Amino acid sequence: LEITVDVPRSPRAPTLEWRCLDDAPLDAHLRTRGGGAALSFPRGTPLLSRQGASYTLTVSARNFLGAESPPLTVRITKAASPLPTVTIAAPPEHDPSLDLLLRPHVAYSGCPGPREGV
Numbered sequence: 645l646e647i648t649v650d651v652p653r654s655p656r657a658p659t660l661e662w663r664c665l666d667d668a669p670l671d672a673h674l675r676t677r678g679g680g681a682a683l684s685f686p687r688g689t690p691l692l693s694r695q696g697a698s699y700t701l702t703v704s705a706r707n708f709l710g711a712e713s714p715p716l717t718v719r720i721t722k723a724a725s726p727l728p729t730v731t732i733a734a735p736p737e738h739d740p741s742l743d744l745l746l747r748p749h750v751a752y753s754g755c756p757g758p759r760e761g762v
Contacts, residue, residue, distance in 0.1 A: 645685040647718060649703055658705035663715070665700040669693070674701075692722040 651657060660679040664670040670691055674683075683701070685691055692699060699722070702715035729751045738744050 645689055645720070647683045647701065647703075649681045649705075649716070651681045651705070656708040658707045658713075661704050661706065663702045663704075665702060667692075667694070667697075667699055670699065689722060692720075695722055695724055697722060 649660060660681060662674040662677070662683050664674055673691060698719055700717060700719050702717050704715040705713040731749045731751070732746050734746055
């Protein structure tokens with residue numbers, strides 16, 4: 645997930661401030677990151693920790709004189725956490741008269757949550 649704001653080129657580019665209005669841990673994370681024009685979340689969006697929850701994100705710009713823009717707002721909803729990926733590596737060819745043992749490899753997403761029962 646990536647959210648991008650178009651900022652006009654300028655020798656004195658404005659400073660952007662990203663906020664989350666309804667999730668304190670995410671807001672704290674956003675306040676510690678730089679003020680870049682793009683806000684990116686890693687695969688699985690682990691920072692959006694509540695499945696089925698909506699998050700209200702805002703961005704405002706401050707110029708070198710200290711004037712601040714009204715915030716732009718976007719609301720996103722995390723529908724679900726990604727499922728684990730199961731991979732089974734098998735030989736390209738196999739003699740059907742011989743036994744074959746296959747072992748799965750499970751890769752979990754970076755999202756928090758229970759992993760038992762998988």
